[in-house]
Amino acid sequence: MSWINxxxxxxxxxxxxxxxxxxxxICTRESLYLVYEYCDKRDIERFMVLNExxxxxxxxxxxxxLLTGLNYLHQRLLLHGDLQLKHLLIKSNGKxxxxxxxxxxxxxxxxxxxxxxxxxxxxxxxxxxxxxxTNSTSIDIWSVACLLAQLCQNSxxxxxxxxxxxxxxxxxxxxxxxxxxxxxxxxxxxxxxQFPQWIRRDDLLCDLTKIIGSQGCDLLxxxxxxxxxxxxxxxxxxxxxxxxxxxxxxxxxxxxxLNQTSQI
Numbered sequence: 001m002s003w004i005n006x007x008x009x010x011x012x013x014x015x016x017x018x019x020x021x022x023x024x025x026i027c028t029r030e031s032l033y034l035v036y037e038y039c040d041k042r043d044i045e046r047f048m049v050l051n052e053x054x055x056x057x058x059x060x061x062x063x064x065x066l067l068t069g070l071n072y073l074h075q076r077l078l079l080h081g082d083l084q085l086k087h088l089l090i091k092s093n094g095k096x097x098x099x100x101x102x103x104x105x106x107x108x109x110x111x112x113x114x115x116x117x118x119x120x121x122x123x124x125x126x127x128x129x130x131x132x133x134t135n136s137t138s139i140d141i142w143s144v145a146c147l148l149a150q151l152c153q154n155s156x157x158x159x160x161x162x163x164x165x166x167x168x169x170x171x172x173x174x175x176x177x178x179x180x181x182x183x184x185x186x187x188x189x190x191x192x193x194q195f196p197q198w199i200r201r202d203d204l205l206c207d208l209t210k211i212i213g214s215q216g217c218d219l220l221x222x223x224x225x226x227x228x229x230x231x232x233x234x235x236x237x238x239x240x241x242x243x244x245x246x247x248x249x250x251x252x253x254x255x256x257x258l259n260q261t262s263q264i
Contacts (some may be wrong), residue, residue: 012076013108018248020089020099035050039089039097047090048071048154056211061254062088064238064246065096069264071234073098074137077107082119083143085150094252107135119143120151122158127228129163131189138228141237145223148216151208168196174224175200182226206243215242 014022029163038042038150044062048054066088070161073080081103089097103118117141118128125142149157157173160166171177176197177185185191205224206217225231232240 016072020097043086045085061251069098084120094255138231141231171198177226186214221242
């Protein structure tokens with residue numbers, strides 16, 4: 001059963017201006033074809049290949065729209081589960097569209113099997129890497145932090161090809177978690193006393209993302225909190241000073257104006 005049919009079975013529909021609309025589905029004997037809303041400016045990943053570094057105001061616009069759309073999903077207890085730049089589409093009117101709900105799950109449905117093998121490896125949060133089986137919206141929040149860092153430098157912050165390599169890359173920048181930062185760290189299934197001890201490098205992370213300024217870096221650090229219980233929620237993130245005086249209409253107009261004047 002497709003995720004769309006599961007949603008319909010429980011009377012839940014994803015209908016939001018910042019989520020790609022599902023228009024129809026066509027079933028044949030061998031295949032299921034899903035028909036979605038058309039987005040004429042392609043996905044952000046391919047868009048960035050053509051535009052190198054984005055202006056700071058566009059990064060702010062994209063992040064505000066992403067968190068707004070994600071807040072809609074989280075309020076309905078839906079975990080996207082696979083946030084990547086290639087799953088964020090752009091329309092010429094400046095609207096960002098969250099797409100690809102193939103790994104979306106409801107936090108409390110029996111069918112929503114808890115698993116640690118979800119999403120893009122490079123955007124996977126440390127609790128999943130360390131063996132915790134969970135369905136939590138904090139999984140999406142860590143991915144949002146990875147995407148923000150990627151938008152700032154047009155390159156993924158973590159480039160690992162294995163989970164242990166990814167874990168050590170995270171530790172090398174954010175520091176090996178302490179008991180104060182993450183009380184449950186040493187109780188995780190895959191914890192090892194042999195983990196190298198790195199110090200936290202907030203200065204390095206803020207230097208890599210200097211285009212978004214001190215408030216943007218502060219938001220990033222709060223999205224990158226180790227303990228899932230204290231990681232920002234989408235609602236808290238939207239109230240961060242980084243988004244002061246920003247709303248959905250202004251956010252979409254920023255991209256639309258810059259696109260029309262050929263600045264991106």
